Amino acid sequence: MKFDDFLNLMDILLGEDGCPWDREQTHESLRQYLLEECYETIEAINTGDMAALREELGDVLLQVVFHAKLAEKANAFTIDDVIADVSHKLTSRHTHVFGEDTAASAEEVVKVWEANKQKERMQSTYETMMAVPKALPALMRASKVLKYAIGKPCIEDILRSLYTSLDMLAACAGASGNSSTDSYGHKAVHERFIRQMGEMLLWLTILSNALKVNTELILAGAVDKYIARYPYFYKLFDECKTKGMSKEEALAVVEKESTSNYRIQTDSGLFKYIFDYDAQLKAEGKTEGLLEAATKLLKKGADIQYVIETLALSEAQVAQLKEIMA
Numbered sequence: 001m002k003f004d005d006f007l008n009l010m011d012i013l014l015g016e017d018g019c020p021w022d023r024e025q026t027h028e029s030l031r032q033y034l035l036e037e038c039y040e041t042i043e044a045i046n047t048g049d050m051a052a053l054r055e056e057l058g059d060v061l062l063q064v065v066f067h068a069k070l071a072e073k074a075n076a077f078t079i080d081d082v083i084a085d086v087s088h089k090l091t092s093r094h095t096h097v098f099g100e101d102t103a104a105s106a107e108e109v110v111k112v113w114e115a116n117k118q119k120e121r122m123q124s125t126y127e128t129m130m131a132v133p134k135a136l137p138a139l140m141r142a143s144k145v146l147k148y149a150i151g152k153p154c155i156e157d158i159l160r161s162l163y164t165s166l167d168m169l170a171a172c173a174g175a176s177g178n179s180s181t182d183s184y185g186h187k188a189v190h191e192r193f194i195r196q197m198g199e200m201l202l203w204l205t206i207l208s209n210a211l212k213v214n215t216e217l218i219l220a221g222a223v224d225k226y227i228a229r230y231p232y233f234y235k236l237f238d239e240c241k242t243k244g245m246s247k248e249e250a251l252a253v254v255e256k257e258s259t260s261n262y263r264i265q266t267d268s269g270l271f272k273y274i275f276d277y278d279a280q281l282k283a284e285g286k287t288e289g290l291l292e293a294a295t296k297l298l299k300k301g302a303d304i305q306y307v308i309e310t311l312a313l314s315e316a317q318v319a320q321l322k323e324i325m326a
Contacts, residue, residue: 006061010069027067032062037158075134092116125149139215142205148258150206166199294321 001009013022037059068079095117096103103109123131125148131174171237173192207216235255240250294307298321308318 007065007069010065013153014069014073022070025066025070027070030063030066030070034060034067038062082242125238139201139205139219142202143215145208146202146206147209150209153206153210155207155210158203162200162203162207165196165203168196169193169200291317291320291324295324296326 013019036058041053041056041060043049044056065079068077068082068240072078082106092096093113095116096109096112101112103112118128121128121131128148129145132141132143133147136144155214172189205215208218236254237250240253245253291313294313294317297307298304304321307313308321313321
């Protein structure tokens with residue numbers, strides 16, 4: 001099937017004898033699907049699944065054409081206009097290929113692109129920052145905004161600012177933990193903590209830009225790594241319980257393991273959380289009854305499989321629990 005055939009197919013679906021659901025859609029109602037398809041495309045790229053990538057690119061193309069066809073029905077623009085606009089952008093921004101500019105490296109190409117973009121829009125730095133979409137994920141938006149605001153920051157200066165922000169965070173955290181602080185004072189400290197945390201995230205983003213790394217991808221990778229640790233912790237936790245170890249003894253085991261095997265990269269703080277969580281489950285199970293305790297903990301965001309295993313729920317109780325949480 002050629003592209004024109006695909007466009008004709010969309011015309012049929014949006015026509016009077018086409019699909020009722022398709023005909024009811026608007027740009028606003030389709031937003032969630034465009035976002036979902038983009039994320040699914042990224043997931044296919046991350047996993048290296050070329051068959052999935054082929055499918056997801058088709059789904060993204062569907063969303064592009066769908067929006068263009070809705071605009072055409074409203075006499076706003078057509079898919080040909082969309083293609084013409086992006087073709088013009090490619091030629092006007094690639095003046096090192098289609099014009100007189102030169103660029104011998106990818107870094108120089110980016111400079112040419114940004115310079116041509118600035119000429120086209122004739123925006124001040126403030127206007128350029130304001131033009132960055134607020135709908136972007138916060139880290140991605142911060143990266144783009146700060147790229148326009150700050151040229152070539154000194155890494156040493158960034159690190160000094162990070163250390164200052166960290167000191168301020170520590171001071172706020174210490175003050176918020178002071179029981180003598182009244183409710184108004186506690187709220188004020190909490191607000192300062194939030195502001196300082198925001199400042200620190202901005203400085204971390206500035207540092208990432210300076211080092212030419214993507215903060216969004218870094219955090220996504222860190223989350224995956226954090227999740228991947230859990231099977232090891234559960235296994236080690238069960239071994240400690242079987243041996244009748246105390247919490248302190250178990251933590252010592254984790255500390256020793258983390259220093260002797262860098263590949264596992266264990267986290268004693270996380271292990272302590274699991275140990276305390278197990279004690280909490282048992283305590284609440286004794287005082288409230290298994291199902292009540294399990295329901296309460298699941299509503300707090302606990303992992304269902306861990307709740308089931310730790311409270312040793314029967315099959316009947318598991319079935320009841322799933323009905324309650326449905």
